[in-house]
Amino acid sequence: MENEVNRREQNSSSLNDSEFPTATDPLLKQPNNSSDQNATDGTLAHSGPIQMNGGHAIQSDRLNIVYMIFLLHGVGVLLPWNTFLTIGYDYFVSYKLNGTDQNTEYRLNFFSYLTAAAQIPNLTLSLLNLFVVIKGGLHRRIYLSLLVIASICILTISFVFVDSYGWPFYFFIFTIASVVILNSANGIYQNSIWGLVADFPGQYTNAVILGNNICGILMAFIYIIILLSRIGIRLSASIYFGLALLTVIACGFSFRLLTKNKFYKFHVRKAVKSRATSCTDVLHEGEDICGNNSERKPSTPNPSLATYYAIFKESWRGLFNVWIVFFTTLAIFPSVLLKIELYPPGRTFDIFIYGDWTTSRMLFRQLTVFLNFNLFATIGSWIASYIQWPSTKSLTIPVVARLVFIPLFLACNYQTGTEPRNFVLIKDEWSFVILITFMSITHGYWSSLAMMYAPRQVDQSKSQIVGMMSGFFLVFGIASGIAFTFVEPHIVDLFGLLYPS
Numbered sequence: 437m438e439n440e441v442n443r444r445e446q447n448s449s450s451l452n453d454s455e456f457p458t459a460t461d462p463l464l465k466q467p468n469n470s471s472d473q474n475a476t477d478g479t480l481a482h483s484g485p486i487q488m489n490g491g492h493a494i495q496s497d498r499l500n501i502v503y504m505i506f507l508l509h510g511v512g513v514l515l516p517w518n519t520f521l522t523i524g525y526d527y528f529v530s531y532k533l534n535g536t537d538q539n540t541e542y543r544l545n546f547f548s549y550l551t552a553a554a555q556i557p558n559l560t561l562s563l564l565n566l567f568v569v570i571k572g573g574l575h576r577r578i579y580l581s582l583l584v585i586a587s588i589c590i591l592t593i594s595f596v597f598v599d600s601y602g603w604p605f606y607f608f609i610f611t612i613a614s615v616v617i618l619n620s621a622n623g624i625y626q627n628s629i630w631g632l633v634a635d636f637p638g639q640y641t642n643a644v645i646l647g648n649n650i651c652g653i654l655m656a657f658i659y660i661i662i663l664l665s666r667i668g669i670r671l672s673a674s675i676y677f678g679l680a681l682l683t684v685i686a687c688g689f690s691f692r693l694l695t696k697n698k699f700y701k702f703h704v705r706k707a708v709k710s711r712a713t714s715c716t717d718v719l720h721e722g723e724d725i726c727g728n729n730s731e732r733k734p735s736t737p738n739p740s741l742a743t744y745y746a747i748f749k750e751s752w753r754g755l756f757n758v759w760i761v762f763f764t765t766l767a768i769f770p771s772v773l774l775k776i777e778l779y780p781p782g783r784t785f786d787i788f789i790y791g792d793w794t795t796s797r798m799l800f801r802q803l804t805v806f807l808n809f810n811l812f813a814t815i816g817s818w819i820a821s822y823i824q825w826p827s828t829k830s831l832t833i834p835v836v837a838r839l840v841f842i843p844l845f846l847a848c849n850y851q852t853g854t855e856p857r858n859f860v861l862i863k864d865e866w867s868f869v870i871l872i873t874f875m876s877i878t879h880g881y882w883s884s885l886a887m888m889y890a891p892r893q894v895d896q897s898k899s900q901i902v903g904m905m906s907g908f909f910l911v912f913g914i915a916s917g918i919a920f921t922f923v924e925p926h927i928v929d930l931f932g933l934l935y936p937s
Contacts, residue, residue, distance in 0.1 A: 497699045503643050505690045506633055510647015511654070512687035513626045516585055516618060516680040517554060522655050524550060527673045528611060535604030542608050549608075553615040555915040561623030562908045566744070566901070574628050575695060581625035582688045588618045589681040596673045627907040630887075634903025635707035638888035639821050641903075645884045646817045652810030660802050663795070710897045739901070747894060751902045754828065754890035757835050758906050759913040761886050764838045765879045766917025772845050772924060773805045773872065779849040779863040781856075804869045809876040816880025820888070828889045835882050841875045842924075852925035859932050 497503060520528075524547060533543045542549060565577070592614060600607040633641050658679070662672045694700050748755070826834070847861040848868055862868065890906040891899035 510644035584621035630907030631904035649814035762913025812876035813880035820884035
């Protein structure tokens with residue numbers, strides 16, 4: 437390891453050090469050890485050239501173009517799926533599936549089917565994407581995934597204006613099949629983006645997290661505007677899916693621009709050279725990333741399971757941190773939060789919300805749950821760009837401590853749907869809103885640090901695989917958190933039996 441560090445320092449000595457941020461720059465200030473070496477190889481915004489080995493000069497990330505493209509892909513990764521979630525009740529349950537028989541099992545449990553159809557293929561394809569080498573490399577995975585996602589958006593928009601009143605079950609089958617295909621492609625897309633961004637300094641990983649959270653803010657604002665505008669459901673559905681389609685198209689064009697960017701090529705080339713001496717590697721098979729017209733050399737062999745296991749043993753703590761952050765959050769948001777009612781039941785809001793009771797209730801959910809969560813999660817992620825505390829070795833302590841939010845929210849007036857709650861510890865909505873704020877900002881901050889830290893725990897030659905592993909454990913955390921929401925009502929009911937009022 438010491439020889440490897442010395443070799444890197446010798447190779448980097450030919451670079452113009454004045455063009456790189458110093459260790460005092462807030463975005464790049466990291467612990468001084470070899471595992472963090474790759475965190476200090478770039479900059480967010482410097483206008484001068486970076487001198488490469490051999491005297492070739494390339495431009496740095498001018499105008500933060502690479503950073504903004506990764507931010508856009510952070511939005512694009514979640515927006516199509518979030519569209520299904522946001523209008524799921526108004527469009528699917530209340531409109532499209534509200535046919536001749538309104539009490540069908542698939543309509544009453546639509547969100548359970550929707551979640552299963554999304555998370556199972558997403559998790560499966562994220563796992564397979566780690567091990568299966570697709571001819572054409574990482575770029576082809578992303579392009580094909582975006583093409584499939586865009587096709588599903590177009591197909592969904594076309595069915596908005598089709599009358600499905602007489603055949604709601606077949607429309608339900610079509611919707612579930614669309615979600616399966618969408619999230620299968622999205623699993624590959626998301627996992628590939630995490631693997632790609634692992635070759636860059638930590639703030640570029642954080643750009644994807646910021647994009648995820650900005651996506652939530654965008655959807656909350658659109659929902660509120662459409663709700664207050666009182667436009668028709670078909671027009672609102674067209675707006676939602678049309679916006680998702682435009683975002684996916686923008687991601688495709690921006691990725692084309694990204695692959696031609698000199699700053700992007702510099703970091704990808706630098707990472708590939710640390711993995712192999714040829715111009716290709718297992719995640720960039722067949723891609724001319726060296727920027728020359730020389731004959732491409734054969735790709736490196738697919739890493740064995742033993743290699744993956746060895747890398748996992750080096751990085752398991754960081755991967756656990758990623759999993760536990762997202763497990764804790766998804767065990768609460770949004771399922772538990774949406775089932776917390778005013779206490780005592782039937783009273784008016786202490787927080788002023790505009791409009792009649794129905795509108796007020798919907799606005800209360802959007803403002804205090806969705807907008808509150810996504811806004812402060814974004815703020816937390818933004819803070820992580822400038823302040824990184826604690827170190828990689830100590831991060832497990834605060835992320836595990838976040839588990840305390842689960843019993844705190846269950847102590848609110850959380851309704852299980854079986855018996856009225858008699859044992860409620862947190863009764864006013866101000867405490868409820870403040871708890872969401874703290875849960876959100878810690879999610880944004882710790883999730884950013886967990887994703888930024890994970891690839892740094894290994895040598896740069898392994899960072900891309902760890903980045904893809906991080907993407908898988910992120911999805912695994914989401915899926916396991918959602919699964920745990922099916923257990924939480926039974927925990928609350930059992931606690932109510934043990935401690936009746």
